[in-house]
Amino acid sequence: MTTIYSAKKIITMNPARPVVSHVAVRDGRILGAGTLSELAGFGSYTLDERFAGKVLMPGLVEGHCHTVEGKWWRYVYCGFHDRMDPNGRIWSGLASIEKVIERLKEKEVSLENSTDALTGWAIDPIYYSTRKITRQDLDRVSTTRPIGIMHASGHIMSVNSKALELADYLRTDIEHDGVPLGDDGLPTGELKGPDVMRPVGQKAGFSDNMLEFDEPGLIDFARLCVRAGVTTATDLAAELGNNTVDMGIRVTGADDFPVRIMALRFHHGVTPEALIEHVRALQSRSSDRFRLGKIKVIADGSIQGFSARMNWPGYYNGAPNGLWYIAPEQMLSIYEMALEYDIQVHTHTNGDEATDLVLDTLSAALKKHPTTHHRFTIQHGQLINAAQYRRLAKLNMCVNHFANHHFYWGDEHYQLTVGPERAERMNACRTALDNGIPLAIHSDAPITPLSPLFTAWCAVNRLTSSGRTQGEYEKITVDEALYAITLGAAYTLNMDDEVGSIEIGKHADFAVLDDDPTSVPAAELKDIAVWGTVQAGRVFAASDV
Amino acid sequence: MNKDCAFNLKPAVPVTIIGGYLGSGKTTLVNHILRNANGLRLAVLVNDFGELPIDAELIEAQDGDVISLSGGCVCCSYGDDLSLALQKLLEQDIPAEQIFIEASGVAVPGAIGKSLSLLRAFRLEGIVVLADATTVQAAVDEKYIGDTVQRQLRDADLIVLNKQDLLSMPESVEVREWVNERFNQARLVEAAFGRIPPEVLFGVGRSQRILILDKNTPSAMAAGYPGAGVVNEFQLDETSLEHNVSKTFSTIKLEVDHSVDADALAASLADKRCGLVRAKGFVMSHNNTLKTIQIVGRRWSVSDAPAGVKTGLVCIALSNDFSECMIRSVCKPG
Numbered sequence: 121m122t123t124i125y126s127a128k129k130i131i132t133m134n135p136a137r138p139v140v141s142h143v144a145v146r147d148g149r150i151l152g153a154g155t156l157s158e159l160a161g162f163g164s165y166t167l168d169e170r171f172a173g174k175v176l177m178p179g180l181v182e183g184h185c186h187t188v189e190g191k192w193w194r195y196v197y198c199g200f201h202d203r204m205d206p207n208g209r210i211w212s213g214l215a216s217i218e219k220v221i222e223r224l225k226e227k228e229v230s231l232e233n234s235t236d237a238l239t240g241w242a243i244d245p246i247y248y249s250t251r252k253i254t255r256q257d258l259d260r261v262s263t264t265r266p267i268g269i270m271h272a273s274g275h276i277m278s279v280n281s282k283a284l285e286l287a288d289y290l291r292t293d294i295e296h297d298g299v300p301l302g303d304d305g306l307p308t309g310e311l312k313g314p315d316v317m318r319p320v321g322q323k324a325g326f327s328d329n330m331l332e333f334d335e336p337g338l339i340d341f342a343r344l345c346v347r348a349g350v351t352t353a354t355d356l357a358a359e360l361g362n363n364t365v366d367m368g369i370r371v372t373g374a375d376d377f378p379v380r381i382m383a384l385r386f387h388h389g390v391t392p393e394a395l396i397e398h399v400r401a402l403q404s405r406s407s408d409r410f411r412l413g414k415i416k417v418i419a420d421g422s423i424q425g426f427s428a429r430m431n432w433p434g435y436y437n438g439a440p441n442g443l444w445y446i447a448p449e450q451m452l453s454i455y456e457m458a459l460e461y462d463i464q465v466h467t468h469t470n471g472d473e474a475t476d477l478v479l480d481t482l483s484a485a486l487k488k489h490p491t492t493h494h495r496f497t498i499q500h501g502q503l504i505n506a507a508q509y510r511r512l513a514k515l516n517m518c519v520n521h522f523a524n525h526h527f528y529w530g531d532e533h534y535q536l537t538v539g540p541e542r543a544e545r546m547n548a549c550r551t552a553l554d555n556g557i558p559l560a561i562h563s564d565a566p567i568t569p570l571s572p573l574f575t576a577w578c579a580v581n582r583l584t585s586s587g588r589t590q591g592e593y594e595k596i597t598v599d600e601a602l603y604a605i606t607l608g609a610a611y612t613l614n615m616d617d618e619v620g621s622i623e624i625g626k627h628a629d630f631a632v633l634d635d636d637p638t639s640v641p642a643a644e645l646k647d648i649a650v651w652g653t654v655q656a657g658r659v660f661a662a663s664d665v
Numbered sequence: 666m667n668k669d670c671a672f673n674l675k676p677a678v679p680v681t682i683i684g685g686y687l688g689s690g691k692t693t694l695v696n697h698i699l700r701n702a703n704g705l706r707l708a709v710l711v712n713d714f715g716e717l718p719i720d721a722e723l724i725e726a727q728d729g730d731v732i733s734l735s736g737g738c739v740c741c742s743y744g745d746d747l748s749l750a751l752q753k754l755l756e757q758d759i760p761a762e763q764i765f766i767e768a769s770g771v772a773v774p775g776a777i778g779k780s781l782s783l784l785r786a787f788r789l790e791g792i793v794v795l796a797d798a799t800t801v802q803a804a805v806d807e808k809y810i811g812d813t814v815q816r817q818l819r820d821a822d823l824i825v826l827n828k829q830d831l832l833s834m835p836e837s838v839e840v841r842e843w844v845n846e847r848f849n850q851a852r853l854v855e856a857a858f859g860r861i862p863p864e865v866l867f868g869v870g871r872s873q874r875i876l877i878l879d880k881n882t883p884s885a886m887a888a889g890y891p892g893a894g895v896v897n898e899f900q901l902d903e904t905s906l907e908h909n910v911s912k913t914f915s916t917i918k919l920e921v922d923h924s925v926d927a928d929a930l931a932a933s934l935a936d937k938r939c940g941l942v943r944a945k946g947f948v949m950s951h952n953n954t955l956k957t958i959q960i961v962g963r964r965w966s967v968s969d970a971p972a973g974v975k976t977g978l979v980c981i982a983l984s985n986d987f988s989e990c991m992i993r994s995v996c997k998p999g
Contacts (some may be wrong), residue, residue: 209723282913288785289783294778294783295779295782296779296782297779298780298781299783315747315776315777315779315780316780316783318746318748318749319748319752319784321784322749322752327940328746328748328749362767388745389712389713389742389743389744389745390713390715391713391715393715394713394715400824441812443773444771444809444810445769445771446771447686447687447770447810448809448810449687449688450687450770466851473809476809477809629785
């Protein structure tokens with residue numbers, strides 16, 4: 121059964137035929153892209169004109185996100201910016217702490233049990249000038265139930281007195297950098313870093329494993345993908361135990377599951393040998409919509425959490441150097457075995473010292489297993505410098521930059537963490553492309569919202585939320601950004617033969633848009649409305665999911 | 666499951682953190698600990714099970730993240746969520762009497778200690794950091810992990826200079842002096858194959874190896890202080906005698922019959938000049954309550970003692986490295 125779709129415009133990402141008017145689909149795959157008469161040559165077809173007024177482009181590929189965003193939307197959204205939930209409702213941003221308390225109170229009255237936890241997420245107090253959120257603020261919402269709000273960065277949590285009490289933190293003998301104290305000698309309610317966040321977070325409704333997706337969360341995440349035009353996404357840090365894998369395969373295998381998910385196994389908690397063994401076993405379980413068999417290594421922490429590993433001169437504000445999350449020997453061991461077994465490794469680095477370690481380690485590993493086809497990718501790589509890009513290119517590595525960071529934390533990086541010169545060259549997409557490095561750009565959802573068009577806007581405009589341009593030189597063009605969120609990202613996932621462009625043989629994955637991203641002003645890239653997606657030939661209207 | 670009541674009812678479980686870079690011998694030490702539990706109910710938390718070659722004979726059962734060992738010991742892998750693993754330990758039917766946490770090779774043990782101090786169900790007893798004596802001097806200057814190794818050694822209450830079997834005597838002395846100068850906050854102990862006397866690891870009190878000599882023995886009298894005497898001298902197992910360095914540990918039993926300022930006494934005994942590696946005992950404080958004193962290297966703590974214990978302190982030090990007169994003067998009444 122062949123269906124030919126017409127559209128106002130179809131952007132193919134195929135340089136030989138960048139724009140066509142029709143695309144033919146058969147058995148979930150693209151039979152061809154061209155004119156109606158060209159495609160009619162394949163035989164009988166049904167003409168489907170529902171997209172006649174729409175613009176189609178390849179289904180967007182989100183190369184770095186966490187499916188757990190679906191689960192987090194069960195918590196109360198407390199962010200400063202507007203954000204769309206899986207149901208399509210846009211939650212307005214909260215401009216003040218008062219507004220946060222108001223929204224929490226609204227939720228609070230709807231809770232049945234007076235002792236159930238009230239959990240929020242996405243708050244970012246840097247928007248509330250120097251005012252921090254205290255436990256007294258949250259006590260105004262409730263003193264009987266524990267309340268906890270995860271900050272947008274993921275590194276800080278704000279809790280009320282009851283939560284502190286339940287975790288046995290409400291005492292005057294606490295001494296820990298991550299637990300600031302008030303004048304009364306008791307914790308203020310701000311908790312910094314996973315060591316202190318986790319035990320209290322558990323009392324405030326956060327599950328034990330904050331990054332692990334569950335079934336309803338996975339389904340909700342998929343609905344977010346449809347709304348964002350995403351047809352292939354990732355879960356970039358998963359433990360992937362048997363039960364989780366069973367569930368993932370089953371849930372994504374449902375006829376109406378609208379997105380393909382590539383899940384990467386993170387390196388924690390097992391030896392390199394056990395990691396490789398696990399991932400090789402996972403490879404054989406990989407299904408069409410639940411892809412398995414790649415590794416995620418996390419080298420260091422985050423810049424705004426001051427846990428990234430930095431080269432001289434270190435952090436702008438003099439904070440001490442950050443933390444390694446893997447030893448060089450372990451990284452080498454993983455890389456060597458991965459190269460031997462053709463397993464692709466994605467490595468998180470934020471600081472430039474961490475990037476140096478990756479470059480040194482891959483160089484050494486390649487001597488043992490020389491290959492140019494590994495596509496090992498640096499994830500984030502926010503502070504890669506020019507010399508490092510040149511090395512990256514010679515090592516045939518890819519880069520997936522966190523372009524959204526400029527909007528959300530650009531000002532903080534400029535003023536506090538890395539200073540002006542490095543802030544201007546964070547996520548240096550231009551330099552990456554100029555060095556011929558395959559580039560993707562990402563949201564790291566739920567840290568920032570899932571929306572590749574927004575991410576593209578970030579990479580093109582490099583605007584901070586205060587309206588400053590940060591790093592004029594590193595801006596990329598709209599065409600380059602659109603490529604990065606389709607074929608570029610697909611390349612970093614080793615799926616460029618299957619998705620990322622509208623060409624014969626690939627999966628029939630399309631993003632259906634109300635406007636043409638190549639002809640709106642660059643500043644409006646983020647405002648393009650998404651009607652929905654087509655994924656493996658199945659149509660998903662955002663209004664229906 | 667309401668754990669609120671647990672905070673104040675049970676005494677805090679002592680926790681020892683074992684840190685040190687890759688290859689320093691942490692895994693071997695952990696195995697040594699498990700084999701020498703001697704009836705003590707231990708829980709050992711490790712980063713991952715992969716490299717832990719526990720003797721098959723010791724293993725009774727494995728259930729996911731927990732391995733049960735004979736004698737009531739457990740070994741748990743905590744991945745990257747230590748606080749969760751600790752919480753699970755509290756929920757055991759028969760809780761552990763002592764906990765060892767094996768930090769990952771790149772972890773900073775002081776940070777773990779600080780987080781531990783927030784949990785009243787646990788008490789940080791000591792931070793023991795292992796170093797490969799053959800590579801430690803180079804390790805602190807390593808390009809990527811040098812500052813991490815330095816942080817680890819700086820966090821240590823007790824540094825174990827491991828792999829002595831690979832050093833000559835002059836080399837061993839040189840390394841010891843170098844470490845002592847760079848990281849002089851810690852007590853130093855040498856070891857081969859991670860083998861340290863259990864008394865050093867577990868604290869005295871559960872050991873059956875101490876013979877209490879009459880205080881009128883010649884050695885006690887020679888020490889010149891009634892009640893203080895060298896009670897037992899024991900050596901590391903035979904293997905270490907083959908190497909150039911043979912170290913003996915001494916156990917010093919102190920009778921402290923008078924009331925003391927427990928905090929001041931503990932702090933003085935933990936002073937480097939006394940040279941104690943470990944100490945534990947009970948004293949009567951000035952306000953007439955019995956107190957427990959625990960010392961691991963430079964780290965000391967004072968807590969309420971169980972009712973009915975007899976006063977006295979048992980200390981462990983390297984035989985040729987402690988100052989008896991300093992210890993004596995610290996313990997003098999008045």
